[in-house]
Amino acid sequence: MTSVQPKLSTDARSANDPVFIGVGEIPSGRYPNRTFIGDLVEVASRALADSGLHHDEIDTILLIPCLHSFSDQADLIFSRLVEELGLSKAAKSNFMVHSGGSTSDNAVRIAAGLIASGHARNVLVLQAERWGSADLTEMVTMLTMNGIPKEWEQPSGITFNAIGALITQRYMAESGSTPEDMASVCVAFRKWANLNPNAMYRDKTLTIEEILASKLVSDPIRAKECPMLADGAAAFVMTAAENAKRKSDSWVRIAGSGGCVSHYSLGQEIEAGKLGWKIAADRAYEHSSWGAKDADFAQIYDSYAAVTTIGAEGLGLCPPGEAARWFRSGATSPGGAFPMNTNGGLLSAGHTGVGGGLALLIEGVRQLLGRAEKPRQIEQARRGIIGGSGGSYMDAQVLLLERIEKGDVQ
Amino acid sequence: MSDIVKTFQSGLADGKLLIQSCNACKNKMLYPRHRCTKCHANDLGWVEASGxxxxxxxxxxxxxxxxxxxxxxxxxxxxxxxxxxxxxxxxxxxxxxxxxxxxxxxxxxxxxxxxxxxxxxxxxxxxxxx
Missing domain, CATH: 2.40.50.840 (OB fold (Dihydrolipoamide Acetyltransferase, E2P))
Structure with a gap:
């Protein structure tokens, strides 16, 4: 594990430093009357307006896949959005990147590489999912039949809730966290969702008692600790710092990133209570000029509470074994010392498939741009940590993002 | 079905839990693989797990x-x-x-x-x- 990390090829003063300049999102939940392509066009339009770019300035479309329909995904790959957005002949490249829940983190790396190396000027990254309107049984079966080894693990009857439960059980055994402690993580996310107009559960409160009174789905996880499948869509725009300067007084750059792919099947993860988070975090901190103590907030993948507590500990945001109790203390809730998952996370904003990680990412960018709705905006947010995970928690992906003021780099 | 899947699954049907073993470097593997994950040799055999x-x-x-x-x-x-x-x-x-x-x-x-x-x-x- 002692491999030397490559260094970033740009810094905050580089003309070609890849930066975020705009985000777009629509509400998550159940919206049977919205359409897949309509949602994509809407978030693309919102992200472009937020970035100050005209649509024909986009030369690269980077697609994040949907999981509800292979046919809809094929439309994306075959450049339907180039037509829909009026970019025929203007677009240089349209393609998809995919690593499940961590796709958005890898999409950032790809977009950044294209911009820094001069292969792209302005990259639009977007995603939509129709999970909330899809047939639940069909989606659960699809998730069980794909990505879980058919030769070795499907015959056991494993489910995605069981995968979350196995991680949670191990985390609780190692940390001594109680069911109340774990439930409090979901409650902390719900408090943020209540401040987010795009969150699926923006209008519904949640208590520890309600969670513990809901039925066991896969021990120790109860029904109200499972993510709800949702419709949703989100987009962001990246460009080079020299372009950002012409449009805006501030933008968000990538101070560094780290990742660790630890397994394919959860049956092969040697530390189900730790996963790859500490390795990914150490690599990210080594890659950048700052670390955990310098961050103002974090947005960490949360398809189950333990995924986030394990991530928070691996990232060094709290002492090892203490994350669930740290959440229960209110430290990460609105008004707390260290805000986390300020959009409500997948658990309360809605699980939009591969988009759950994207929603956390763009919430982080939005906070750093100072564009979150008032009660949710973190004051003086300058540095944020984004954490993603895909597959059966096969990887831990860490992005360290920082706000840049034009005056600081001229 | 590939031979490694067939051998592993027929072992289970016979009440045996089989672990793959690399004949070159003795690395033990479960789930079975197509090449040794340590030395990448393809000369692989089987041993029965103690259980x-x-x-x-x-x-x-x-x-x-x-x-x-x-x-x-x-x-x-x-x-x-x-x-x-x-x-x-x-x-x-x-x-x-x-x-x-x-x-x-x-x-x-x-x-x-x-x-x-x-x-x-x-x-x-x-x-x-x-």
Whole structure:
């Protein structure tokens, strides 16, 4: 594990430093009357307006896949959005990147590489999912039949809730966290969702008692600790710092990133209570000029509470074994010392498939741009940590993002 | 079906848990692989597991099972670390109390015959508390 990390090829003063300049999102939940392509066009339009770019300035479309329909995904790959957005002949490249829940983190790396190396000027990254309107049984079966080894693990009857439960059980055994402690993580996310107009559960409160009174789905996880499948869509725009300067007084750059792919099947993860988070975090901190103590907030993948507590500990945001109790203390809730998952996370904003990680990412960018709705905006947010995970928690992906003021780099 | 899958699954059908062993470097592998994960040799053989291990984590599936598993609810699942240094996803037999309440992380477990009933012929390893 002692491999030397490559260094970033740009810094905050580089003309070609890849930066975020705009985000777009629509509400998550159940919206049977919205359409897949309509949602994509809407978030693309919102992200472009937020970035100050005209649509024909986009030369690269980077697609994040949907999981509800292979046919809809094929439309994306075959450049339907180039037509829909009026970019025929203007677009240089349209393609998809995919690593499940961590796709958005890898999409950032790809977009950044294209911009820094001069292969792209302005990259639009977007995603939509129709999970909330899809047939639940069909989606659960699809998730069980794909990505879980058919030769070795499907015959056991494993489910995605069981995968979350196995991680949670191990985390609780190692940390001594109680069911109340774990439930409090979901409650902390719900408090943020209540401040987010795009969150699926923006209008519904949640208590520890309600969670513990809901039925066991896969021990120790109860029904109200499972993510709800949702419709949703989100987009962001990246460009080079020299372009950002012409449009805006501030933008968000990538101070560094780290990742660790630890397994394919959860049956092969040697530390189900730790996963790859500490390795990914150490690599990210080594890659950048700052670390955990310098961050103002974090947005960490949360398809189950333990995924986030394990991530928070691996990232060094709290002492090892203490994350669930740290959440229960209110430290990460609105008004707390260290805000986390300020959009409500997948658990309360809605699980939009591969988009759950994207929603956390763009919430982080939005906070750093100072564009979150008032009660949710973190004051003086300058540095944020984004954490993603895909597959059966096969990887831990860490992005360290920082706000840049034009005056600081001229 | 590939030979490694066939050999592993027919081992289970015969009541044996087979671990792959690299004839070049003696590396032990489970799940079976197409080449040695340490030295990348393709001269691979098999050894029978002792069947002794510890439970890394476990759960009891009580709702929303995959299609075809509805008649088996509730059922126990766990990640078992074998003393040979390899690990796998397994089904867990109910304990003496008739449920899984006696299981715990790091409990000693042993390879076992499946609990008779629906699904007992599936190609999955079963374990019980040791």
């Amino acid at each position: 002794k291990g510890t439970l890394h984590s476990y759960t009891v599936v009580r709702a929303i099972p995959p299609a075809g598993f509805e008649g088996e609810l509730p059922y126990g699942l766990g990640i078992v670390k074998l003393e040979e240094g390899v690990q796998l996803m397994a089904r867990l037999k109910p304990g003496a109390s008739g449920d899984w309440s006696q299981y715990a992380c790091d409990a000693a477990v042993a390879f076992a015959r499946p609990s008779p009933g629906p699904g007992d012929d599936r190609a999955v390893a079963w374990f019980k508390l040791a």
